[in-house]
Amino acid sequence: MWKAGWKALGPVSEGTMRVNIADRGADTQEFIEAMELGKDHYVVRSKSNRRMVLDGGRSGGKLHDFARALPTLCIRQVQVPSNHGQSAREAVVRVAAGPVVLAAPQVARGEHSQ
Secondary structure (H helix, E strand, C coil): CHHHHHHHHCCCCCCCCCEEEECHHHCCHHHHHHHHHCCCEEEECCCCCCEEECHHHCEEEEHHHHHHHCCCCEEEEEEECCECCECCEEEEEEECCCCCCECCCCCCCCCCCC
16 A cells, blocks of 8 residues: 555656655555655654664664664654543653665565565
């Protein structure tokens, strides 16, 4: 679904940069690989604590552990609406970012390379 939606956008206009923002439903090898191959920019909320790869193909630990150790860029308060019986609330979130290379899943799901 995410990959098909992204493809429907078509190419980016000359001189512009598109940044695709996706929730954890898009945390799939298929979608991330499509972004990489399409040379598009993206931010995907992580769902899975995936294995990372270092230079030379060595294991680089787990994504969520790496993310928690990154320096804080900012802290924000966000309003979370009520949902499925939970009351609305205010949450404090920490923003951090860093480049990673993810290992392909051991069990292929969707259409992607290994």
